[in-house]
Amino acid sequence: MEALKEKIRQEGRVLGGSVLKVDSFLNHQLDPEFLNEIGKAFKEMFKELKVTKILTAEVSGIAIAVMAGLHFQVPVVFAKKTQSLNLDPETYEGEVYSYTKQQHYKIRVSKRYLSNEDQVLILDDFLANGEALKGLYQIVEASGANLVGTGVVIEKGFQEGGKKLRAEGREIKALATILSMDHGDITFL
Amino acid sequence: MEALKEKIRQEGRVLGGSVLKVDSFLNHQLDPEFLNEIGKAFKEMFKELKVTKILTAEVSGIAIAVMAGLHFQVPVVFAKKTQSLNLDPETYEGEVYSYTKQQHYKIRVSKRYLSNEDQVLILDDFLANGEALKGLYQIVEASGANLVGTGVVIEKGFQEGGKKLRAEGREIKALATILSMDHGDITFL
Numbered sequence: 001m002e003a004l005k006e007k008i009r010q011e012g013r014v015l016g017g018s019v020l021k022v023d024s025f026l027n028h029q030l031d032p033e034f035l036n037e038i039g040k041a042f043k044e045m046f047k048e049l050k051v052t053k054i055l056t057a058e059v060s061g062i063a064i065a066v067m068a069g070l071h072f073q074v075p076v077v078f079a080k081k082t083q084s085l086n087l088d089p090e091t092y093e094g095e096v097y098s099y100t101k102q103q104h105y106k107i108r109v110s111k112r113y114l115s116n117e118d119q120v121l122i123l124d125d126f127l128a129n130g131e132a133l134k135g136l137y138q139i140v141e142a143s144g145a146n147l148v149g150t151g152v153v154i155e156k157g158f159q160e161g162g163k164k165l166r167a168e169g170r171e172i173k174a175l176a177t178i179l180s181m182d183h184g185d186i187t188f189l
Numbered sequence: 190m191e192a193l194k195e196k197i198r199q200e201g202r203v204l205g206g207s208v209l210k211v212d213s214f215l216n217h218q219l220d221p222e223f224l225n226e227i228g229k230a231f232k233e234m235f236k237e238l239k240v241t242k243i244l245t246a247e248v249s250g251i252a253i254a255v256m257a258g259l260h261f262q263v264p265v266v267f268a269k270k271t272q273s274l275n276l277d278p279e280t281y282e283g284e285v286y287s288y289t290k291q292q293h294y295k296i297r298v299s300k301r302y303l304s305n306e307d308q309v310l311i312l313d314d315f316l317a318n319g320e321a322l323k324g325l326y327q328i329v330e331a332s333g334a335n336l337v338g339t340g341v342v343i344e345k346g347f348q349e350g351g352k353k354l355r356a357e358g359r360e361i362k363a364l365a366t367i368l369s370m371d372h373g374d375i376t377f378l
Contacts, residue, residue: 019275021275023275023276023277023299023301023302024301024302025264027275028266028267028269028275028276028298028299028302029264029265029266029299029301029302030251030254030255030258030264030265030266030267031264032255032256032258032259032262032263032264032265033259033262035255036259058247058248059247059248059251059267059269062219062248062251062252063251063252063255063265065219066219066221066224066252066255066256067221067255069219069221070221070222070225073221073222074221075214075218075219075220075221076218076219076221077217077218077219078217078219078248080217080248084289086208086210086212086216086217087212087217088212100273109217110212110217110218112212112213112218113212113213113217113218
């Protein structure tokens with residue numbers, strides 16, 4: 001997606017070699033019209049698929065998934081990181097390893113909102129080490145739903161997640177793939 | 190908003206007297222087209238205001254705020270609950286008390302994304318005890334921005350938040366106000 005690459009070039013900030021901050025439009029401040037374009041691009045990318053539900057993970061997947069949901073005209077479910085009063089006790093779970101916190105945590109989806117009749121498209125903002133997607137795949141498998149595709153806004157191609165998951169047979173598409181960010185220069189695939 | 194009341198009547202579940210679960214469309218599963226209607230209703234409700242930025246809090250404010258942002262054609266910022274690599278060190282802070290966890294926590298917005306030139310509309314999913322809004326007001330005040338309005342999707346009028354905040358001079362509008370949920374019967378204003 002050319003407009004996305006341009007936006008990353010203009011507004012992205014590279015910190016410490018491997019952190020790309022796109023918090024001006026994607027994960028702190030949100031640019032609604034641009035996210036709507038991202039939703040449209042996902043629809044175009046996966047237009048051949050029959051999708052009944054979009055699955056993402058809180059927090060930063062929500063805005064892009066709901067915009068994509070507008071174009072796919074299907075419900076969106078986001079996996080929750082914390083167990084709260086607002087979550088049903090009956091859930092499907094996935095396990096995610098956090099490199100920054102160096103610990104595992106669970107993500108959960110209520111059994112009400114995913115079933116073995118669903119055709120699930122997983123969407124997320126970033127693919128880096130692949131841990132969030134791994135947890136989402138576990139949830140889809142636990143539900144018996146059919147996984148039809150995976151899309152991410154930005155893949156950091158120089159990290160291991162994409163390689164690892166594709167080696168396991170996962171098909172993952174990215175709207176923009178970054179090959180390197182050396183010295184703050186962002187090179188796209 | 191009549192369609193919202195109807196949706197709450199049809200899909201809302203009352204638990205334990207004071208918990209209203211609307212996780213089929215608002216805060217776990219999301220109904221993108223309906224949330225788009227909510228965004229439109231907020232635009233209609235606040236059409237007289239000059240808004241330059243919409244402020245909400247993660248997690249459950251994000252989907253409605255980004256949809257509203259589409260109709261207001263302004264950026265959205267969501268306050269973060271956790272300090273992470275992805276958040277700038279320079280932030281405006283607000284303090285929120287969690288009744289379920291019985292402890293205070295901070296919510297934060299990067300100083301990049303709110304300034305004393307902004308005309309801020311605060312949007313959130315629920316108004317119950319008013320703690321989340323209180324934290325958001327602190328952030329707006331710390332930034333020097335001008336607060337132009339506050340909108341919530343659902344106000345639980347039988348809890349204290351709305352009364353307390355209005356007594357402090359806050360003007361808050363709700364798309365649906367619930368007066369009581371006794372025996373699971375939801376009565377609207």
